[in-house]
Amino acid sequence: MDYTLGRFGDRRLERGGAFLMERLITVGQSGVRVRPLGGDRAGEIRLGRFLRNDNVTHKEMIATACARTASRVAGRHVLVIQDTTSLRDDGDQCSRNLHPSIAVDAADGSLLGLVHASFHTRTGGKKASCGKRAFADKESYRWLQATREAAKLVDAGAACVTVVADRECDIYDEFALRPAGTELVVRAHHDRVLANKVKLFSCTERLRELGRETISLPAAPGRPAREATLALKACQVRIKRPMRNRAAETAKLPPEVVLSFVEACEVDPPAGVTPAHWRLLTTHPVTTLAEAKEITRFYRQRWTIDIDQAW
Numbered sequence: 001m002d003y004t005l006g007r008f009g010d011r012r013l014e015r016g017g018a019f020l021m022e023r024l025i026t027v028g029q030s031g032v033r034v035r036p037l038g039g040d041r042a043g044e045i046r047l048g049r050f051l052r053n054d055n056v057t058h059k060e061m062i063a064t065a066c067a068r069t070a071s072r073v074a075g076r077h078v079l080v081i082q083d084t085t086s087l088r089d090d091g092d093q094c095s096r097n098l099h100p101s102i103a104v105d106a107a108d109g110s111l112l113g114l115v116h117a118s119f120h121t122r123t124g125g126k127k128a129s130c131g132k133r134a135f136a137d138k139e140s141y142r143w144l145q146a147t148r149e150a151a152k153l154v155d156a157g158a159a160c161v162t163v164v165a166d167r168e169c170d171i172y173d174e175f176a177l178r179p180a181g182t183e184l185v186v187r188a189h190h191d192r193v194l195a196n197k198v199k200l201f202s203c204t205e206r207l208r209e210l211g212r213e214t215i216s217l218p219a220a221p222g223r224p225a226r227e228a229t230l231a232l233k234a235c236q237v238r239i240k241r242p243m244r245n246r247a248a249e250t251a252k253l254p255p256e257v258v259l260s261f262v263e264a265c266e267v268d269p270p271a272g273v274t275p276a277h278w279r280l281l282t283t284h285p286v287t288t289l290a291e292a293k294e295i296t297r298f299y300r301q302r303w304t305i306d307i308d309q310a311w
Helices: 011-031 034-038 041-052 058-070 127-132 141-155 172-176 247-251 289-304
Strands: 077-082 085-089 094-105 111-123 160-165 182-187 211-217 226-240 256-267 277-282
Touching: 011 034, 011 041, 034 041, 058 111, 058 141, 077 111, 077 141, 077 289, 094 141, 094 289, 111 141, 141 160, 141 172, 141 182, 160 289, 172 182, 172 256, 182 289, 211 289, 226 289, 256 289, 277 289
Parallel strands: 077 160, 160 182
Antiparallel strands: 077 094, 085 094, 094 111, 182 277, 211 226, 226 256, 256 277
């Protein structure tokens, strides 16, 4: 396998990048600091010199990793999983965050690599002006930005690209402005009033189950692993365009988007535990049990990067 992390115009740097990538793959999360990642004193010095070199930038590393991923997607249905992780948190007034997107094979879950990554500094005091700022100026724009980067995998030969995200990505603009050829699976956060005046979270109450599936819920902090049986329901929903202060910008969005809504609710959970309950919005059509099970399977691939959200 080619472990080269970047071509920085110097063969020694190329070898340093290859060594860093090899150690990251070998050591994994236990070696994210330079000393354990290097393996020994010589390796630590070698990595230190590489990372301190002015020609080694995070943009070059990210671009090279993304290019390598694009070379692996031909003919595959690719799931692009995006999330935000905190790198440094100084409280409500300042935090430094990384928003990565990774690609996995939809068929077998194998990791294909990085698709996109961006850094964001979060500062306090913006909540009052949230409704007055353009969407492109908001921190939440990162979700659509990452989706647009994921769409480039179609041009790289991917048979299909499905972006998977959790509740923070439940934004009308994400659905309305998604690139052509890109599908979405997003966990619902907002209990919206639909076009038929019914609330989203209650629209499946009178529906019959499509069927059930039994899955393995992995362990997470404070939660033991267990088998869970999920009752699956699905229907089509029409989500209305939200009302916003920036009327001219909002008017450019379609008045509604049509999505599939899949609800997966745990049946007979053990006493004293919070039952698994997922409400998923997707651009994929869902009318059968097999299609509903595929959507929950796609969503569970999020655990590749965020096991804490298993419930």
